[in-house]
Amino acid sequence: MTKILAIDDNHDNLVVLQALLKTSFPDVQYYAALSGREGIDMAAGDPPDLIFLDLVMPGMDGFETCRRIKENPLLQRIPVIILTAERTNAPSRIKALETGADTFLSKPVMEAELIAVVSAMIRVKHSEDMILQEKNLLEQTVAERTRLLQEQLEELKRAEQKLKKSYSELETTKLATLNLMEDLRAEVEQRKRSEKTLQESEKRFKDLSLMFRSISDNMTDMLWAKDLDKKFIFANKSCCENLLIAENTDEPVGKGDLFFATRQRELYPDHPEWHTFGEICIDSDKVVMDSGMPGQFDEHGNVRGKFLYLDVRKSPLYDMNGTLIGTVGSAQDNTTKLEIARQLAQRERQMSTLVSNxxxxxxxxxxxxxxxxxxxxxxxxxxxxxxxxxxxxxxxxxxxxxxxxxxxxxxxxxxxxxxxxxxxxxxxxxxxxxxxxxxxxxxxxxxxxxxxxxxxxxxxxxxxxxxxxxAVESLRESEQRYETFINSMNDFAFLKDDNFKYLFINYANAAFFGKKPSEVVGLEDFNLMELNYAQTCRENDILALNGTGVAVSEEIVDGKIYESRKFPVKLRNGRVGVGGYIRDISDRKAAEEVIKNLNDDLEQRVLDRTAQLEAANKELEAFSYSVSHDLRAPLRAIDGFTRILFEDYQPFLDDEGKRVCTVIQENAIKMGQLIDDLLSLSRLNRADMNFTPINIQNIARVVFSEVADQESKHRISFSAANVHSALGDPVLIRQVLVNLLGNAVKFSSQTRAPVITMTSEVKSETVEYCIADNGAGFDMKYADKLFGAFQRLHSVKEFDGTGIGLAIVQRIIHRHGGQVWANGEVGKGASFFFSLPLRVGNTV
Amino acid sequence: MKSFDPVDILIVEDNPSDAELTIRALKKNNLANHYFVAENGEEALDFIFSRGEFAVRDISKDLKIIFLDLKLPKVSGMEVLREIKANPSTKTLPVVVVTSSKEDTDIKEAYALGANSYIVKPVDFDSFIHTISTTGLYWLQLNVPPKMKA
CATH class of the missing domain: 3.30.450.20 (PAS domain)
Structure with missing residues (x-):
């Protein structure tokens, strides 16, 4: 930690200085003395890194204090900064520096200057401290090293003493030995001389052998020598490697061709053609030895499974005395030459085949x-x-x-x-x-x-x-045809390259730009159209170029709407361009707009009409309700009071009076019935339809048994067989059957042998049902009136009824999406038909 | 202010003929000793709840049955039925709906509101007399109503 000592007789100065220093050097330990003497004692007791010193102090002044500090060997390295408000003139400053002060600051002093000076002093002090420390360490090391060297010197001196002593002892022994050695050397010298002569001749021989070996091993041809037993005396490297497959050049010595051939064949017993050399060599050896003449042999066969063709020369081998001691031979590998010749011939053949084909x-x-x-x-x-x-x-x-x-x-x-x-x-x-x-x-x-x-x-x-x-000509023709075709169109067609420059453009499209096609080729849209149109076209081009299919878009130019169909096109240079087909669809768009308006209008009218109908429906419902309630009340009154009249005033009524009462009552009841029927007809319009498959045959049978009384059932022959099922509302369809079968029964009541049959027939989209009877029938000229409400073709006397039943039938069948009609003849019977759709669809 | 004899049958009917026929039917079975005919829904409600001109009617004197037509001037029959059945002091009163309407919706609504019976007025006098008589006999003589405290 850095320590700063300030010496000043003015306590306030000390406080101000400490405050200044603490701000900039928070880690500094700061202490102060109020007089020069106290300052020196303090510094000696705990040496600071920097001393601030006032000049004017009672007792010992700043100059004296500084001088003493700088004389003290323990303190002289501590930087002293004179800080004073008085005696700031040049002589004082010089005197202060001469006494050893390191720097002189006059008050008032700038804070920045003070800090800079302090920093510099502390830095200097610290560097000096470090140098001093290193110097001390160095001195210590040198002293230590000197001590060690002196110790080693001592030891060396002791060893030298010992050596000197041993040496004098050895000297004595040596003299005795030397004499003996001189005798021995003379004898060895003699022996060496004779040996050397021998060695030199041997070496020459060995050198020659080595040279021969080197030469022969360097040759690509094979060289060998054999003894009389056809065993190798010598074989060069090529022979060993390419023919014998020997381990090294020494191996063949003492061994024959068959030894190596056998070894190879045994390696590949399953490969009869692996090695076929061996026997032929022995045969030619024999020829040479027998004749005693050199010979040339073409030897060929397989070595290691490969064909080998050798040009072999063999000679008998004689010693210096002219005695035959074996054979020598050499062989040139002509396999490659042969192969090349063969290949040449083949190539020639191929060439000729090729040329002729x-x-x-x-x-x-x-x-x-x-x-x-x-x-x-x-x-x-x-x-x-x-x-x-x-x-x-x-x-x-x-x-x-x-x-x-x-x-x-x-x-x-x-x-x-x-x-x-x-x-x-x-x-x-x-x-x-x-x-x-x-x-x-x-x-x-x-x-x-x-x-x-x-x-x-x-x-x-x-x-x-x-x-x-x-082909080229016809292609050109067809291209021209297409071009003519495309040019005759009103629609636009073009092809652009990958830089969106026109490669082709038809007349119509070019005319749009006010140019001929040849003038447009090579240009791009930006040269031809206003910027914003061209921009849109370019965006669509890019879209098409990056897509796979046809990009359809609408481009609006000068208020006209164009439908553009653009697609990527592979160009001749392998790049992808844009093809386009553009059509003016302004008219179509306008027509579409008209249709859309018409549709909207129509929809609105449908909505309006629906609302009207709904309102009418509501009204009708209210009407029905009133009818059901209000119309019946007077009837009840008519009937009731007629009865009261009848009951209470019986004595006053004659027979005619009573009959009139009965007629009134009957009509009132009849009207009640009419009202009920009318209501059920109007209810039909409102009832919800509930479509389910219906077994019409079963229902018809049940209904018949309900509408026919016991007597009718006996009289009437009724049949309903193989009647198809249908989709419909069970309640409503049942009502249809009730009405139709009820009619059939009713109008058969006066027939002698009544027959009622129900049948059905499947048509393409409907099932047709028929209920036929042989009853009263009807005149076909009234057929169109049959299904109207309250239409009756018979008098009440003949057949009872309100005339609403068939109207209900028609209403129900129409609501199912079916049709109803009838055939008949007076006195012969009637057939009523109705159809129901096979699928639920257009129902009302 | 009127004073009334105790009434056990309330006939709510705007059509005087139907009212008369109903009374005749009841009388034939000696059931119509104490009845009152309200000609519209409002009058019926005033009578039942002792309001307005019927304020002096002793509400503790129990009605035994109400014959209620649906189509009424002022307050409809359905509304009258709703008020009777919504009020704890009157909801146990037997209400027989007697109407010309055969509409399904009317029948369902009436029962949903708590009607005790729903009778369609027949046009035929004999049937009408028979129906009213049977209903009257059932509700006035066979049916046991709960005891009511005023």
Whole structure:
């Protein structure tokens, strides 16, 4: 921790200074003395890192205090800052610095200056402290090292003493030994000389052997020597590696060919062709030894499963005395040469096959100005209709002559020009074949040049391109057709490249821009339209380009609506462009708008009408309700009071009076019945329909048994068989059957042998039901009145009824989406038909 | 202010003919000794709850049966039925709805409000007399009502 001592007789100064320093150096330990003497004692007791010193103090003044501090060896390194308000003139400052003060600050002092000075002093003090510390450490280390070295020196001196003593002892022994050694050396010297002569001759021999070995091992040919038993004396590396498969060049010595052959064959017992050499070598060895003459042998067979062809030379081996001691041999591996020759032959064969199978003809001609052929491939017959013999052997035809006359001169002059410049000729021209046909051919050829650059020969290829030419032509035609077609459209069509520049545009589209198609190609929309339109088109282009299918959008330009269909198109260069098809749909849009308005209007009218109908319905309901309630009350009164009249005034009524009362009552009841029927008809319109499958046959049978009284059941022959089921509201359909069967029973009541049958028939979308009777029947001219409410075709006397039953039937069937009709004849009977839909659908 | 003899039958009926026929039917069975005919719904309610001109009527004198027509001037029969059945002091009163309406909706609503019977007035006098008589006999002579405290 940094410590600062301040010496000042003025206590306030000390406090102010401490406050200043504490702010900037919070970690500093600060202490103070009120006089010079006290300050020096304090510093000696606890040395600070920095001393502030006032100059004017009672007793010992600042100069004296500073001098004493700087004289004290313990304190002299502590920086002293003179801080004073008096005696700030130059002489005082010089005197202060001469006494050893490090710096001089006059009051009032700027806080920043004070802090800067303090920081600098502390830094200097600390660096000095550190240097001092290092110096002390160094001195200590040197002292320590010196001590150690002195100790080692002492030890060395002791060791030297010991060595000197041993050395003098050794010296004595040595003298005795030296004499003995001199004798021995003389003898060894003699022996060495004779040995050296021997060694030198041996070395020469070894060197020679090594040289021979090196040379022979370096050769690719095989070399060997064998003894009379055909066992190897020598074999070079190539022989060991490529023929014998020996472990090293020493292994063959003492072993025969069969040893190695057998070893190889045993490695691959399942491979009879693995190694076939061995026996042949022995055979040729024998030939050479028997004849005593050198010989050449073509030996071939398999080594390690691979064919080996050797050119072998063998000679008998004689020693210096002319005695046969074995054979020597060498072999050259000719397998590769053989293989190359074979491959060459094969390639030649392939080439020739290829050339003769080419669709076109390959040729080689003289310098070519007249087209005299040296070679033509078989293809010439197919192309020209002339055989190769006619071109080459007989030279009865020149190729140039079959080029069509009007093309001949230009083709040949270009041909010569190109070839003589050293380039390859390529071109198309027509020829006339032997049969007189015109064919287009494509030719590519190049020259073979002499030393002076003159053309010696020409080699080339000619192919029939008539079909290709035709195809291209027809493609062009079809393209033109399409273009004409597209150009005749009013709609716009275009193709843009991947940079949205027009590649193609039809007349209509170009005319839209006020240009011809050729003027638009290469431009983009931004060159042709206002910025905002072009921007929209571009966005749609990008959308189409990144999509996979057709991007449909509407573009509005100058108030017209265009439907644009854009799609990615693969271009010839492999990139993707945009194709487009644009149609002015302003008229269609307008028509759609009209239709939409009409629809809206219609919907509104439907809504209005529905509301009206609903209101009418409500009214009708209210009406029905009144009818049901109010119309009945007077009837009840008429009936009731007639009865009262009848009962209470009987004595006053004669028979006619009583009959009149009865008539009144009957009519009142009749009217009640009418009201009930009317109500049920009106209720029908309101009842909810509940569609379920209905077994109509069963219901018909039950209903019949209900509507027919006992007597009728006996009299009437009723049948309802194979009647189909249907979908409908069970309650309502039952009502239909009640009314129709009730009618049938009623109108059969006066028939002698009544028959009622119910049948059904399935039509395409409906089931038709028929209830037929042989009763009273009706006149067909009234058929249209049958189903009207309160329509009756019979008098009440004949047949009872209100005339509402069939109206109810019709209402119910119509609500089911079906139809109802009737056939009849007076006195013969009636048939009532109704149909019900097979599926629930258009119901009312 | 009127004073009344004790009444055990209340006939709510706006049609005087129907009222007369009803009374005749009841009389034939000696059931119509003490009856009162209210000609509209408001009068019926005033009578039942001893209000207005019927304030002096002793409410503790129990009505035994109410014959109630549905189609009434002023307050409808359904409303009268609702008030009778909503009030704890009158909800045990037997109410027989007697009406010309055969409408399903009327029948359902009447029973939902707590009607004790629903009778359709027949046009035929014999049937009418028979129906009213049977109903009257049942409610006035066979049925045992709960004892009511005033």
């Amino acid at each position: 080419l669709p076109g003809m390959v040729y080689r001609s003289l310098d070519g100005f007249d087209g005299e052929m040296l070679f033509v491939s078989d293809g010439c017959l197919g192309i020209t209709g002339y055989s190769r013999e006619e071109f080459i052997d007989k030279k009865s035809i020149l190729f140039n002559d079959i080029i069509l006359e009007e093309y001949r001169e230009p083709v040949l002059s270009r041909w010569q020009k190109v070839l003589s410049m050293g380039y390859m000729f390529e071109g198309e021209y027509p020829i006339r074949t032997a049969k007189g046909e015109i064919k287009w051919v494509w030719e590519r050829c190049r020259g073979e040049y002499g030393e002076k650059g003159e053309i010696l020969y020409v080699e080339g290829y000619i192919e029939d391109v008539t079909d290709r030419k035709k």
